[in-house]
Amino acid sequence: MQQLAKDPYRPTMHFTPPFGWMNDPNGLVYINNEYHLFYQYFPYANKWGPMHWGHAVSADLRNWQHLPPALVPDEKGMCFSGSAVIDWKNSSGLFNDSEQPGVIALYTACIAPSNGTDGEQMQSLAYSRDGGFSWEKLEQNPILANPGLKDFRDPKVIWHEESQHWIMVITEGQEIGFYRSGDLNVWEKISTFGLEEGAHDPLPWECPDLFPIQLEGSDETYWVLIVGVQGCSFAGGSGTQYFIGQFDGENFVNHHEPETVLWLDYGRDYYAAQTWSDVADGSRVAIAWMSNWQYANEVPTRNWRSAMSAPRSMKLCKTDAGLRLLSEIPKEWGLEMERQTHPASGTSLNQGHSLKLSNSYQAGVVDATLIFEIGSELKIAPFGNESLVYIVCRSEAGYHLTTKRVIADEGEENYQKTFASDVMLDLPQNDELNLVALIDRCSSEHLLQQGEFCVTDLSFDSYVSGYELTCIKGAVKLERLNFCAQSVGNPTTKAA
Template sequence: MTCPPRQPAAACPAPTRPALHFTPPEGWMNDPNGLVYFDGEYHLFYQYHPFERVWGPMHWGHAVSRDLVSWEHLPLALAPDEQGMCFSGSAIVDRDDTSGLFAGEPGLLAFYTVHRTSPDDAEDYVQEQCLAYSRDRGRSWQKHAGNPIVAGPGFKDFRDPKVVWHEPSRRWVMALACGQVIRFYLSDNLLDWRLASEFGAGQGHHTDGPWECPDLFELPVERSCQGPAPGEPATRWVLVVGVGAGEQDDFGSFTQYFIGHFDGERFHNDHPAETVLLMDEGRDFYAVQSWSDVPTEHGRRLAIAWMNNWLYANQIPEAGWRGAMSFPRELSLVATPEGVRLRQAFAGEWQALAGAPANVAVPEHVLTAGHHTLLAASARVGYGRMTLALAPGSRVVLDLQQGDHQALELASDAETLRVRHHRWGENGVEAFDRHFPHDQVVGRLDGHGVELEWLVDDGSLELLLDGGRLALTELSFAVPAARPLVLAVEAGECRVEEMAYYSLV
């Protein structure tokens, strides 16, 4: 498959604050932390340096929302002290006061990693797991007097506790990133923890960087037929792992996941050890975490990610703040011929922002060589949905409102459709100019048709393909504007079978 000629170097301006995606009020932001639903509110904590626009002493910033769209910034939840910085972690509702910290009432617990460096060497550090609690719906937080609740094991990278309840064993489980593996600790009271097992050696993908930000949850498996196949369980467990950027890795940090079974102590991978499953094929989807305690009647597993990459995170253009989150996504599992896979959908709350659909020109005839305008002026913040069918041997290129900064290329052969993404941009900073531009094949789909669904906002493009089984999240620093939506047929022919577009501002 040929690729479009490289565009002239596109300068990246200072960003406009996104309308749809969460950003900090000022300063630096990275990992989402402590995602929990309580008393009608979605809590979003995040790694935060309020005093600089680059990574530094980590605090926990805090915001709440009732609709996943409008966020209220709250005061800092956690700040560094003599024990160290407050690194990533998770939060839960202690409904039955298992910890004994809430006088018999429900309360919020936050588990975080304290990171303490040697005065003489920042690379000489200790990481331990700590606990904080809130008795007032998360408006104020106290650090537990018994910290650390899990002491350092004698090696450096020991962080990012994700705490979940395992109903069959009636115990709490803590997943911890420990170098290149995930360790599982167990507790009956949320205060005292014992090591049960570890998973990851020789499994999935490894780089020179550490594994980080684990998540663990169970989901039902959707199938085309009624119920599971004979002998097959109706659910699977998902273990999500962030893979840190390696020094020799041009892709940078990314998120992989494993599908399997969790028996309350050990995770068992359903796939061969060498199988690599990426949660997102783009460059800017990291430190994924799902919300705890979303009511079961909602029937949703909601997750969010930091839209950035450690290869250039400290160098992206900024305007008083640096960092953004993805739009929340709903996760599900689907059975495929290759095995069970994650499927993603944008949380439906975006629809509250949508007006009437734009007037889309969907041609009835087959599109042949040339540029075809599908939408005269798409909004700079919007949601789009499209179904394309390509004849074998065809190639098309879509500009999903990012101008000369990004292009999506689809090319069909006899049996499959290949997806390729191109991104250009520079800002005069060497690390950004070297790593931000890319040209990569991001997936191959069976057949010649594809469903595309996307959210575009100031600073980003989030794209779901094939019913959400393939995801692509990319930062973009194009100048915000309402642009025509153009489909270029470079070879062969294609048909736009369905399209809709909604402005979200």
């Protein structure tokens, strides 16, 4: 085992704040060949506090440049989650014709009363005349007053071409409210969705996203609505569900039965997923907060807390279970060029045998196709220890994946109570098990069966080694095994 020094848990492939606290990704927009990432940020401590919008940019979604906070709290409130769009036709009237297309951010402003009660949440607007690098808040804020709801936040705004209106989806407790506008300033409510649909718990839905997507191999277009749940995810606590349906400019209609629950990720640590707007080729690339509200404030990192997931390109496919979103690592990350065939590719692991893909701890990517005999069982140890293991067994019914996570390094009280987990996921029968795994200093992301099933989990153990496969029972053929290691000393973020 290798003991990591200095800042042992700061990732090398994933985005983290330079200092302080980070949660939801916000305002994802693609401008002038750069991805802008805004995020919920408290730069003065490593626990949640008065929310700012942190800011970073990247040309490849992997190497990020930190910028000063874009939005900061003022007398009108903290800056909660929201979204950003390019105002191509200056429908807001805030930009001169001679300027490059302006950028609009819609966010939730919240003033927290001194008596400790919940603050009133209302929607505000900020605008940028220089391509998203500097921002001014609209003097007339808020642009959308609270209609009397305790939870009224996280506006996601898109342009709906068919109706020639801007559409806003926003948290309204256990529902998502739909609003429309012609100028991004004056909004009219048009519908709600979700009261008896999908997964619910006593806490409000959060962080909606809405976008059209074409069915692979078809000219059919569907709409996807992404919604965060805070306490009832597949693996417990925070998680991200999605709905597939149709949207006509006023109403979203679910393609599935109301009780159907679809998850973007089946692990403990994938929340508040959002997609980038205005990407040139129309692709849907998502990123999520890689944590869970059950313990996010207490994990044992030092002067920072939380990382973003790896970005994921999403496509809509027909599967044996019906329409599903499948995820893959976007081409911008360049992983296809870096993957190298492992010497063990094409061999088999028999009962009691292990294979360690690297002898020292490194961040890396695994890309494999595995063939299981019926009754075979494989243990995957992403960090070469027992802090996080996945047990995969194949039966006549299909594959069964059990996640076992234990506490290795001590954190604060809630971390001790809620971090350990034991979760089982069933996958349908298939001749092969395909996986892509991204392993970083404190995170494991597995995209299984071409990304139909994704599992993201954190792990904190300062004594680690390389990714290890162990055959517990039967035999598993390593039909295809590629591995790319990245040195832990190669940071992916830099200051402005």
